[in-house]
Amino acid sequence: MRDLASDLRHCAINTxxxxxxxxxxxxxxxxxxxxxxxxxxxxxxxxxxxxxAIARRVREAxxxxxxxxxxxxxxxxxxxxxxxNIEANRxxxxxxxxxxxxxxxxxxxxxxxxxxxxxxxxTQVAExxxxxxxHGKARGVRIALEPLHPVYAAERSCLxxxxxxxxxxxRIEGGAKDPWLGVCLDAYHVWWDPNLARDVARxxxxxxxxxxxxxxVPTQDVLNDRGMMGDGIIDLRAIRSLVEDAGxxxxxxxxxxxxxxxxxxxxxxxxxxxxxxFATAT
Amino acid sequence: MRDLASDLRHCAINTxxxxxxxxxxxxxxxxxxxxxxxxxxxxxxxxxxxxxAIARRVREAxxxxxxxxxxxxxxxxxxxxxxxNIEANRxxxxxxxxxxxxxxxxxxxxxxxxxxxxxxxxTQVAExxxxxxxHGKARGVRIALEPLHPVYAAERSCLxxxxxxxxxxxRIEGGAKDPWLGVCLDAYHVWWDPNLARDVARxxxxxxxxxxxxxxVPTQDVLNDRGMMGDGIIDLRAIRSLVEDAGxxxxxxxxxxxxxxxxxxxxxxxxxxxxxxFATAT
Numbered sequence: 127m128r129d130l131a132s133d134l135r136h137c138a139i140n141t142x143x144x145x146x147x148x149x150x151x152x153x154x155x156x157x158x159x160x161x162x163x164x165x166x167x168x169x170x171x172x173x174x175x176x177x178x179a180i181a182r183r184v185r186e187a188x189x190x191x192x193x194x195x196x197x198x199x200x201x202x203x204x205x206x207x208x209x210x211n212i213e214a215n216r217x218x219x220x221x222x223x224x225x226x227x228x229x230x231x232x233x234x235x236x237x238x239x240x241x242x243x244x245x246x247x248x249t250q251v252a253e254x255x256x257x258x259x260x261h262g263k264a265r266g267v268r269i270a271l272e273p274l275h276p277v278y279a280a281e282r283s284c285l286x287x288x289x290x291x292x293x294x295x296x297r298i299e300g301g302a303k304d305p306w307l308g309v310c311l312d313a314y315h316v317w318w319d320p321n322l323a324r325d326v327a328r329x330x331x332x333x334x335x336x337x338x339x340x341x342x343v344p345t346q347d348v349l350n351d352r353g354m355m356g357d358g359i360i361d362l363r364a365i366r367s368l369v370e371d372a373g374x375x376x377x378x379x380x381x382x383x384x385x386x387x388x389x390x391x392x393x394x395x396x397x398x399x400x401x402x403x404f405a406t407a408t
Numbered sequence: 409m410r411d412l413a414s415d416l417r418h419c420a421i422n423t424x425x426x427x428x429x430x431x432x433x434x435x436x437x438x439x440x441x442x443x444x445x446x447x448x449x450x451x452x453x454x455x456x457x458x459x460x461a462i463a464r465r466v467r468e469a470x471x472x473x474x475x476x477x478x479x480x481x482x483x484x485x486x487x488x489x490x491x492x493n494i495e496a497n498r499x500x501x502x503x504x505x506x507x508x509x510x511x512x513x514x515x516x517x518x519x520x521x522x523x524x525x526x527x528x529x530x531t532q533v534a535e536x537x538x539x540x541x542x543h544g545k546a547r548g549v550r551i552a553l554e555p556l557h558p559v560y561a562a563e564r565s566c567l568x569x570x571x572x573x574x575x576x577x578x579r580i581e582g583g584a585k586d587p588w589l590g591v592c593l594d595a596y597h598v599w600w601d602p603n604l605a606r607d608v609a610r611x612x613x614x615x616x617x618x619x620x621x622x623x624x625v626p627t628q629d630v631l632n633d634r635g636m637m638g639d640g641i642i643d644l645r646a647i648r649s650l651v652e653d654a655g656x657x658x659x660x661x662x663x664x665x666x667x668x669x670x671x672x673x674x675x676x677x678x679x680x681x682x683x684x685x686f687a688t689a690t
Contacts (some may be wrong), residue, residue, distance in 0.1 A: 155510065165521055202530060237625075237641055242641050242642065243643065244599075244600065244643070248602070275558065275559070276557065276558045276559070276600045276601075277557070277558070277559040277630060278599075279599075279600035280623055280625050280641050281626070284600075286600055286601075286602065317526070317561075318526065318558045318561035318566075318568055319558075319568075320530070320568065320569060320572050343519075343562050348630060357521075359519055359524050359525040359562050361526070364524075
């Protein structure tokens with residue numbers, strides 16, 4: 127297992143951790159100044175801005191871009207809606223290419239309004255992923271399917287299990303591993319999965335990103351009360367060990383939605399806490 | 409599929425649906441008066457009371473008892489705690505026998521205080537279930553393992569998937585199906601599971617109980633904002649169809665934790681709503 131205490135360059139900051147309160151330029155500089163190796167920006171910070179200038183600033187700060195967050199939800203109530211969602215994602219993939227992102231992160235979406243048919247939503251996700259994989263390959267952007275905790279199945283992600291994400295990859299690749307398609311693992315979403323060890327081993331080099339935060343007990347809000355590494359009950363060392371044993375050598379990325387705590391603090395304080403907890407609790 | 413509209417006798421009320429505001433005798437009479445076929449009481453309504461008298465009142469009201477809710481959590485920080493938890497459950501199983509309950513419902517518990525080791529908690533659950541199965545068999549009480557939604561993995565149930573519950577049954581039974589051990593399925597906990605159809609078919613006659621309510625969108629509270637059948641996004645007809653196709657012919661039981669809505673209403677109003685929604689939306 128790599129030693130995150132001695133080399134913070136293996137660690138990345140997802141900008142969601144800082145609460146989207148500062149312009150992306152300020153965030154880029156703060157992340158680089160604290161010593162991290164990479165950053166994961168969100169579309170809300172990028173779209174409508176000068177993307178080439180942002181990409182240049184990231185490079186000049188000495189940072190890599192891990193994943194570009196995140197997809198427009200795929201399932202829609204009709205084919206026109208589905209096509210529009212795919213098109214929005216194609217444009218975001220084009221931006222990911224400009225940013226030089228390691229991957230484009232697919233948070234796939236839940237049930238379309240009025241639907242109770244999760245199986246139909248999953249069919250749309252599989253079809254959409256195949257289309258986006260094709261576009262990503264053409265643009266040189268890897269597509270990373272991120273399974274979300276089942277608590278989000280209705281509204282954010284009908285893709286819950288790592289095994290499901292790998293099944294989608296298998297079907298699209300037709301048996302041959304394809305470097306342009308894989309998964310993004312987030313400890314918060316998968317820590318509870320009894321098949322995690324089995325499925326991480328199966329994922330192997332398909333793991334394109336690895337996110338960490340912690341599950342607080344009690345948790346006030348399953349969306350926005352995520353904890354700093356070490357403050358909750360996830361055995362983050364055990365999971366990183368599985369992930370690295372499977373062959374993952376990419377960044378370990380902190381992504382902490384925390385309206386109740388970390389988003390209220392100055393960003394340099396949150397970054398310093400991440401630096402410490404990467405070393406002691408991740 | 410059975411027609412719940414024409415025969416309310418297939419339907420049961422879990423007393424949690426009524427918010428524990430009335431004495432159990434009042435609840436028994438109200439459930440019987442509304443026309444349901446069975447009731448599922450909780451230990452808080454039974455322990456410390458005259459259990460034989462309650463059992464007689466249930467019988468005289470013409471009701472069956474589906475499951476007796478629920479186990480003391482099994483995982484503990486040390487062996488003495490584990491033993492105490494098992495002993496508390498043995499006493500509850502004795503009471504379930506007096507009540508003539510169809511099963512004793514195991515909500516297995518999450519991580520013991522201070523632990524991050526979900527795998528160790530699961531080992532305790534498997535061991536404890538074997539001990540309780542033995543005791544239940546001696547008392548004539550079936551043990552029903554209830555997988556809970558993964559959102560409760562830390563604090564209430566490290567048993568999340570139906571497949572895990574069936575694995576525990578397989579290991580205890582050593583290959584031979586045993587009528588004293590099975591699972592309790594709750595649509596709220598399993599609706600999102602991509603392997604649900606496969607695992608319900610695998611469960612077959614091991615399904616000892618089937619609970620319904622609905623997943624509201626948005627949900628205010630994942631513990632106590634459960635919805636009346638038809639008010640949320642679970643395809644309850646599709647899931648009941650799977651369950652009955654697997655051979656289940658027991659009660660369909662409404663269990664609705666709803667501090668924000670149904671628990672504020674008179675119990676007869678909630679029971680009438682259940683009656684209607686069993687017919688139209690379950």
